[in-house]
Amino acid sequence: MPADTKEILPGTLDLMVLKTLDTMGPMHGYGIAQRIVSISEGVLQLNQGSLYPALLRMEQRGWIRSQYGTSENNRQARFYSLTAAGRKRLTAETGNWMQMVAIMGRLLAADE
Amino acid sequence: MDSLNELLQRLTGLFLSKQANRRIAEETEFHLRMLRDKYRAQGLSDHDAAIAARREFGSTARMQEDYRAQSSFGWMDTLRGDVLYAVRTLGKTPGITALMILMLGLGIGANTAIFSFLSELLLRPLPYRDPDRVVVVGRWRNGTMWATSPRDFAALRDKTQTLESVTTSFLYRGVNLETAAEPRHVPSIHVTHEYFRTIGVAPQLGRAFLPEEDKPGGPHVTVLSYSLWTDAYQSDANILGRQVRINGAPHTIVGVLPEAFSARARAKLYLPLQSTLRGTDTNYTILARLAPGATAEQASAEVDSLFAVVDAERAQRATKGQPFVRTPGRAISAQEDSAGEFRSQVLLLFGAVSVMLFVACLNTANLLLARSAARTREIAIRCALGAGRGRITRQLLTESLMLSVLGGLSGIGLGHLFITGLARLSPYDVLRHVSLDQRALVFTAAVSILVGLLFGLAPALHAFRLGLGESLQQNATRVSAGRGTLMSRQVLVIAQVALCTILVAGAGLLVRTVLNIRSVSTGFDTRNLLVSPMVLNADKLESVQALVNYYEQASRQMREVPGVLDVAYTNQLPYEGQFNLPIELPDTATPDRTMSMQFRMQSPDTFRVLGMKIVRGRDFAQSDTTGAPQIAIVNEAFARQFYPQGDVLGKRITMKNYLKVPDVFTIGGVVTDVREMGPKRPVPPAIYVVAGQLPLTVVKGVFSFVSTKWIVKVQPGVNNVIPQLRRAAGSLDPSQPFVEFTSMDTVVASSARLERVLMTLLAAFAGLTLLMVAAGIYGTMAYMVSLRKQEIGIRMALGARPRDVMAIIVASGARQVIAGLMIGFAVAWWATKWMTTFLFQLKATDPANLATAAAILLLAGVLACAGPARTALKLAPIKTLRMD
DSSP states (O other): OTTTTTEEEEEHHHHHHHHHHHHSSSSEHHHHHHHHHHHHHTEEEEOOHHHHHHHHHHHHHSSSSEEEEOOSSSOOEEEEEEEEHHHHHHHOOOOHHHHHHHHHHHHHOOOO | OOOHHHHHHHHHHTHHHHHHHHHHHHHHHHHHHHHHHHHHTTTHHHHHHHHHHHHHOOHHHHHHHHHHSSOOHHHHHHHHHHHHHHHHHHHHSSHHHHHHHHHHHHHHHHHHHHHHHHHIIIIOOSSSGGGGOOOOEEEEEEEEEEOOOOHHHHHHHHHOOEEEEEEEEEEEEEEEEOOOEOOOOOOOOEEOTHHHHHOOOSSSEEEEOOOGGTTOOOOOOEEEEEHHHHHHHHTTTTTTOOOOEETTTTEEEEOOOOOOHHOOOOEEEEEOOOOSSSOOOEEEEEEEEOTTTHHHHHHHHHHHHHHHHHHHHHHHHTTTTOOOOOEEEEEEEEHHHHHTTHHHHHHHHHHHHHHHHHHHHEEEEEHHHHHHHHHHHHHHHHTTTOHHHHHHHHHHHEEEEEHHHHHHHHHHHHHHHHHHHHHOOOOOOGGOOOOOHHHHHHHHHHHHHHHHHHHSSHHHHHHHHHHHHHHHHOOOOOOOHHHHHHHHHHHHHHHHHHHHHHHHHHHHHHHHHHHHHHHHHOOSTTTEEEEEEEEOOOOGGOOOOHHHHHHHHHHHHHHTTEEEEEEEEEEOOOTTOOOOEEETTTTSSSSSSSEEEEEEOOTTTTTHHHTTEEEOOOOTTTOTTTOOEEEEOOOOOOOOOOTTTTTTTTTTEEEESSSOOOOOOOOEEEEEEOOOOTTTTTTEEEEEEEGGGOOOOOOOHHHHHEEEEEEEEETOOOOOOOEEEEEEEEOOOTTTOOOEEHHHHHHHSSSSOOOHHHHHHHHHHHHHHHHHHHHHHHHHHHHHHHHHHHHHHHHTTTTTTTHHHHHHHHHHHHHOOOOOHHHHHHHHHHHHGGGGOOOSSSSTTTHHHHHHHHHHHHHHHHHHHHHHHHHHHHHHHHHHHOOO
């Protein structure tokens, strides 16, 4: 693993999962993990195991739902998809995140 | 709303956790399969693909913990896991676990039991209304409250400003109460009419004594205690006004006291004092209630100034030109007075049980520490597998907490055992109703839990400090431990030995003190003595000779009982309290000539029967009768105090007060002291005379007030003579058929001298602590040796003879013990100095004591080395080498 990998910022895993499901449609856990790793180009160090407790929790909170489906290589897998509440959550969280990024950007860019 | 929803989901999560677990496992399985597929597609072998997949997936343990932590009530889940794990770990070493629990239990149990007793005995409020306002008034000499005279009382009662109410009572005594069923000998007390008002206790039936009933020659009335009312009169509601015969004379019952007070009062029957209040004999106890706003200090000052007036009058009446030594008056809280006598022993006892708890905690800590070293690797492995530090710490804490809790539980059990055991052994009725003190239990349990937590953390801290790699490696290379760890362990052993030296030396001093005290001769021989109180109806007596004849006849009848060796009588048994009469010593050169002194009247052969030795002069003889020269025998304390030159024989004692014409006794002999104030207290001077040589008024006064005691010496092993003795003693006077014999040992034991009980307890605890200390040393040393098993194996494999190996191990152990002993001695030399006040016939730096302590610790240390070393030697070298 590259030496300069980054730990996932606390609280951002949920947002990543929601966004992935929003863009990619229903996906199984493995797919979500692979997608996050490939998007980050290997910089993010995702403990892939931690994904499942997060998924379970998000389902318990009603942001996503899951049902069985067949994977691309014909395996039985649980597919996760966004609910209406999840979509609302994604919009809100994205707004928050963007605002935070903008603030951090301005803060760090300021020279004086 | 959101949080409520989450709570609900977490709750369902808690119950659905099995399902959730299954789902996570399912998902993990799928994920891993996908990863393996990916790597196989990249050309890896099945085996390598599986490894790569695992690596990419990350720690499953971490995952489960993440899940547990965020879903449902994670802590509840983890707690269950921790507890189960702790039970398994503790169960793996049942011996050590049981030892730790037992030690903690002993410490907690003993502490709590002792505290419960002491709080019952000393801290529990007296059964008075506002007990902190009640004071005892007396004369203060040599750090003790002494009794007062009726004149003292009269002066105080009439003039006091600081006391709201004052009362006085005469010595406790026994009376014959004739009831329907059978005559009883009932403990009784004479009190003034102010008594019940002063202590703030009102009869639950009827009334207290009236002022006119307390005048000399007043009506015969009595107040009963609750227990006498229920026992002897079946709680008869119409008891008031009933006539009962007390010592043959009819008395009217005017009141019954409430149950709560009666249960804790010694007397069962109350009689009005009916005193002229002119006497100067000091047989009276004054109780008083402080006036509103007044303090005990103010009362003390006032009491002393009022007593000074009494003393000035007395000094004037004393022989002209003779200086008079007065004893200052004082008022102290009644509660303090009842506790004060035993304060130093109580403190010492507290000290002893605290030390015991400390040793128990220390031993537990040591065992935990020893185990922690062994568990460093386990912890490192768990860290390596992805367990967080917080998680491991929590696990270890759960474990030590469980130990503490189990120790606490066993402490409650053992505490109950101690209490019931002690209550059975104790001669005091009050102790029969003691229950475990909640506060003490909470405190001692808290201490032990704290210790558990503190030392439970040690292994975790140790492992974290070492870092993963090192602690993992440590065991692989632990053929002989690294220099650093070895050093720190040696320091641990040395420190423990040093500490134990101090404790053992202290405990030894206590045990020796108790033994010394027990070996102090009481001054007489309590073996094979039966004693019995008997109240004479002295009013009927016409002459002293009649009394003597009566006693002689009864004695003769009792002597005829088979198994009886000798019979004597006295008005006051040793250990039964004091009876004082005013006397004057015309021949002494000391300034103190007029005083109230212990005065005992007895049969001529009493000293012989009691086994009291005459050290100078002569014993009483049968010829010392009415009409013969009046002879007194004094004790050694008397001779020392008033005739320090040793010229006591032939000197005169004048008995005053009861007669216009004083009786003069000549001192004919000196008898040994009876240490009835306790072995460590000075013996007060005492005068003994033959009852037959006293004037009739004195005999009537004394023997109707204080019951006569029969003293019967029986052959060893004879125990069935009591019915025959009762018949023999009672045959002369059918009006008093009741004679109850008890052994003299019982009288001594129940003489309200708590000292013996306390000292025995103290010795027991010191001994127990000593054992625990030895066990602790053994545990530590044994563990140290067990760590060297591999070293032993290598030495054996290299051809060392078992004897040599043993010598090496034992010598290194002994070196550590000796180093500890040296340090311990140095500290003990200094630390035991403060114990000097508690010791008896023993110096704090007693060499024999230190030598014994050293021997015990050395023996424990060597045995502890030799035992485990022998087991290691018996194992095949190859086995020890492969261990771990």
